[in-house]
Amino acid sequence: MTELALFALLGLAVGSLYAGLGMGIVVTFRTTGVVNIAQVGLGMWGAFAADELASTGRLVLPWVGPASAVGLGGPWPGWAALAAGVVSAAVLGAAAHLLIFRPLRSAPQLARIVATVGLLLTLQALIGLQFGTGTRRPESLLPDGVWSVQGLDVPADRFVLAGLTLAIAAVLVIAQRRTLVGLALRATAEDETSVALAGWSPNLLAALGWAIAGAVSATLASLAAPSLGLSPTTFPALLVPGLACALVGRLSSIGVAAVAGLVLGSVQSVVVYLTSQPSWPDWARTGLGDAFPLVVVVLVLMLMGRSLPERGAIVTDRLPPAPRGPLSWPLAASAVTGALALLVLTSGTVRFAVITSMIFVLFTLSVVVVTGLVGQVSLAQAAVAGVAAFTVARVTPDVPFPLNLVVGVIVGTVIGTAIGVPALRIRHGQLAVVTLAAAVAVDAFVFRNSALNAVGQGALPAPRLWGADFSVRRGDDLARWPFGLLVLTIVVAACVGVAVMSRGSLGRRFLAVRGDERAAAAAGIDVARTKLLAFAISSALASLGGVLVAYSYGQVSAEPFGVMVGVTFLLFAYIGGVTSVTGALVAAAFAPGGLAFLLLDGVVDLGEWFPFVSGLALLVVIVAYPQGNAGALAKVSARLAALRGIGPVEVGPASAGTGDVHGAERVAGEPLLDVDGLTVRYGGVLAVDSVSFRLRSGEVLGLIGANGAGKSSVVDALTGFARSTGGIRLHDREISGHGPRDRYRSGLARTWQSTALFLDLSVRENIDAATVTSSRRARTESAPSSSDPGDQALIDSGSWPLQHHMPDELSTGQQRIVGLARALAGRPSVLLADEPAAGLEPAERIALADRLRSIAARGAGIVLIEHDLELVMRTCDRVIVMDRGQVIAEGSPEAVRSDPAVIAAYLGATPETAVLGGGAP
Numbered sequence: 001m002t003e004l005a006l007f008a009l010l011g012l013a014v015g016s017l018y019a020g021l022g023m024g025i026v027v028t029f030r031t032t033g034v035v036n037i038a039q040v041g042l043g044m045w046g047a048f049a050a051d052e053l054a055s056t057g058r059l060v061l062p063w064v065g066p067a068s069a070v071g072l073g074g075p076w077p078g079w080a081a082l083a084a085g086v087v088s089a090a091v092l093g094a095a096a097h098l099l100i101f102r103p104l105r106s107a108p109q110l111a112r113i114v115a116t117v118g119l120l121l122t123l124q125a126l127i128g129l130q131f132g133t134g135t136r137r138p139e140s141l142l143p144d145g146v147w148s149v150q151g152l153d154v155p156a157d158r159f160v161l162a163g164l165t166l167a168i169a170a171v172l173v174i175a176q177r178r179t180l181v182g183l184a185l186r187a188t189a190e191d192e193t194s195v196a197l198a199g200w201s202p203n204l205l206a207a208l209g210w211a212i213a214g215a216v217s218a219t220l221a222s223l224a225a226p227s228l229g230l231s232p233t234t235f236p237a238l239l240v241p242g243l244a245c246a247l248v249g250r251l252s253s254i255g256v257a258a259v260a261g262l263v264l265g266s267v268q269s270v271v272v273y274l275t276s277q278p279s280w281p282d283w284a285r286t287g288l289g290d291a292f293p294l295v296v297v298v299l300v301l302m303l304m305g306r307s308l309p310e311r312g313a314i315v316t317d318r319l320p321p322a323p324r325g326p327l328s329w330p331l332a333a334s335a336v337t338g339a340l341a342l343l344v345l346t347s348g349t350v351r352f353a354v355i356t357s358m359i360f361v362l363f364t365l366s367v368v369v370v371t372g373l374v375g376q377v378s379l380a381q382a383a384v385a386g387v388a389a390f391t392v393a394r395v396t397p398d399v400p401f402p403l404n405l406v407v408g409v410i411v412g413t414v415i416g417t418a419i420g421v422p423a424l425r426i427r428h429g430q431l432a433v434v435t436l437a438a439a440v441a442v443d444a445f446v447f448r449n450s451a452l453n454a455v456g457q458g459a460l461p462a463p464r465l466w467g468a469d470f471s472v473r474r475g476d477d478l479a480r481w482p483f484g485l486l487v488l489t490i491v492v493a494a495c496v497g498v499a500v501m502s503r504g505s506l507g508r509r510f511l512a513v514r515g516d517e518r519a520a521a522a523a524g525i526d527v528a529r530t531k532l533l534a535f536a537i538s539s540a541l542a543s544l545g546g547v548l549v550a551y552s553y554g555q556v557s558a559e560p561f562g563v564m565v566g567v568t569f570l571l572f573a574y575i576g577g578v579t580s581v582t583g584a585l586v587a588a589a590f591a592p593g594g595l596a597f598l599l600l601d602g603v604v605d606l607g608e609w610f611p612f613v614s615g616l617a618l619l620v621v622i623v624a625y626p627q628g629n630a631g632a633l634a635k636v637s638a639r640l641a642a643l644r645g646i647g648p649v650e651v652g653p654a655s656a657g658t659g660d661v662h663g664a665e666r667v668a669g670e671p672l673l674d675v676d677g678l679t680v681r682y683g684g685v686l687a688v689d690s691v692s693f694r695l696r697s698g699e700v701l702g703l704i705g706a707n708g709a710g711k712s713s714v715v716d717a718l719t720g721f722a723r724s725t726g727g728i729r730l731h732d733r734e735i736s737g738h739g740p741r742d743r744y745r746s747g748l749a750r751t752w753q754s755t756a757l758f759l760d761l762s763v764r765e766n767i768d769a770a771t772v773t774s775s776r777r778a779r780t781e782s783a784p785s786s787s788d789p790g791d792q793a794l795i796d797s798g799s800w801p802l803q804h805h806m807p808d809e810l811s812t813g814q815q816r817i818v819g820l821a822r823a824l825a826g827r828p829s830v831l832l833a834d835e836p837a838a839g840l841e842p843a844e845r846i847a848l849a850d851r852l853r854s855i856a857a858r859g860a861g862i863v864l865i866e867h868d869l870e871l872v873m874r875t876c877d878r879v880i881v882m883d884r885g886q887v888i889a890e891g892s893p894e895a896v897r898s899d900p901a902v903i904a905a906y907l908g909a910t911p912e913t914a915v916l917g918g919g920a921p
């Protein structure tokens, strides 16, 4: 027990460092919305700069080459050096904002994550160049005595460090609550415009946020360094706990992040102590301390996250477009011929570089699948590749080639898919943190754990197939062509597979989930399964790459699969073009150790400067092209498609379809939907208060009320997007416990006020993504079929002529009509239409009313939310009026229109002038 307490107190040193990083990350996020993965780089820079000044008197500046260090005539006193180091980290932070993140402020979130990754690599390289890669142990500025607490002798600096950490947190919290600058800093991330109107410069405020973050991290990194050591190679191990603390503080609480840092440091120290005990199993001795933050991160985020984002939490920024045109087989054939020629015509190191680039294609392809197509950020792909490689090393020679490859890929895929499980509830920057934490854990617990893996078991036996030797090396030949051919065959198969998949129905589902998870679930797509499938395919590709890397080296080691390598995969894939196979090929050509790398290195010998210069170049590229190469590639592929005559056609007026049965008899038939005491609360807001109604077959039921009355919340609750209490029976079956997808598949469909179309898919593909059973029949533009649910939905909604357009080529009104078509694609028995007429011309509204009637006439029940009373009168059999969450009237449109309570609820409007809800938006 005493030992446990002692180790917990000793852990306060590393805990204060984590707290410093966590607080820095929170401050940056609160002021700029960036989850700064490079925060540890800023903190380390300050600590190194302070130590250099204190030990040699050199002021080192954050660049390389001439005048990158100034001699200041002898070592500086410790506290003065610390102040200078802190200022230098603050300036570097502000510069990072002004030069990199300000230009990217309206870029996709992914671009900003990639930029922080690029900044981290650049800072790591810069520190290595300026201060060397060895470990330093600076002089301590804190008291070096020992304090006795309840019989325990604890170094005094631990208490001072913990106290300082809490003091810094208190100062930051008070400053942000009590000072004008603090308040402006808090406001700037949420609403730049209001801050600017109040006379503040959002740009300077954001730079100040970055500077404060850099200063806080550098202060605590410098003070903790004497007991921990300073080394540029230990970055990732510090980064993840820092991010974990920020997440525990929900990226918004400085105080919680600080306390979480201290607790995490203490617990980690205790875990390390426990794992060193003789009773602890050998296989679990190494890496548990490093794996622990992963557990914290995952638990916190899984508890915080939601399986679908909430209304209002939808991220509107778009990833680069993904090509959807037909595969160009001639282009593919020329690429394969070119690669073959390169293999045959080269030898030695050049051929090895060609092979390295080819293997790298598998890594960038894995990022294309999971990030480019499904929008899930993963920094763990190198770890997954490593798992496969280590598995192969372990099972060979008992399991011969190629069976060992299959086993490796299966194990890698299982682990990679498991790493993807948090993605079911966690998104964007937070997912980057989880996958990074997973990479650190796998690196520490598996790759560097000699009790668990086969490192040091020697060379992999030559891969042999049907008697032929496919090994990379024999005698003087460093890169044999049979191995190149083996790699090429696997890579070509993978490329073709991904290209075909991304253009098919799976690719459609991927892009739908990437575009809008809520709308995808409402269109019957299993979002969780789609994401996991993407992680599985992506992990299989990375695993193949991992095994081939192992065979290309002839043995397995941890280095090619390190945490920073995984980070590099994302960086290269994004810049090369993260949404297409072509992008993966471009990225791989420039891969470290690959072909372009070799050629460039031959032309300009950058030597040890290479990592820094390439990091800087990547940052310049990402700032200049925030969508990476994918934007450019998409333009080229659109032009090629236009040349082949498959470009967009002119938008014609939405014509009435063949399925129009206007004028059919209105029959109120069997009950379809029974809603009983439906109640929705958002925290303290009672949005829907015990609403009950019944909808019958053939009926159009109007749901009206002023803005904020609770109408959309009713739709959200009925379709499974808002938590609710009360009964919901569809076809006499209780569905209130079911998810959105199940409800859609049971026949309950909805449209969205925000249109929520999948912007990366054409109108036709939007509809096809939502058809429960997809029709494989070849379609013709002129001959719709009533047996095809997609065709029928396009016709019933009047959007048949729009089917070859991309959503953003359409007006908002047309997009709403397409949204209606998508809701009809599942042939629902109940349709909840949330303001489908907003943005339509008067004539189009009349046509829409007729269409809704004819859909109902064929037996569906429709709930129509609408502000325009004329449309409601024309379309609905019955109307429910809501006010402040409650039903205040119900009856025929005529009766409701003249109900005094209803008129009173609408600001005293007279029945003649009333356009309920204040008019269409």
Ligand SMILES: Nc1ncnc2c1ncn2[C@@H]1O[C@H](COP(=O)(O)OP(=O)(O)OP(=O)(O)O)[C@@H](O)[C@H]1O
Pocket: 310, 311, 312, 682, 683, 685, 686, 687, 705, 706, 707, 708, 709, 710, 711, 712, 713, 714, 917
């Ligand atoms: N996610 C949320 N969190 C907190 N409050 C919410 C949330 N969504 C809606 N509300 C609140 O619930 C109430 C009902 O909102 P709702 O959007 O359902 O009304 P509405 O009748 O559809 O309005 P509108 O006609 O403007 O679409 C409003 O007070 C709104 O501010």
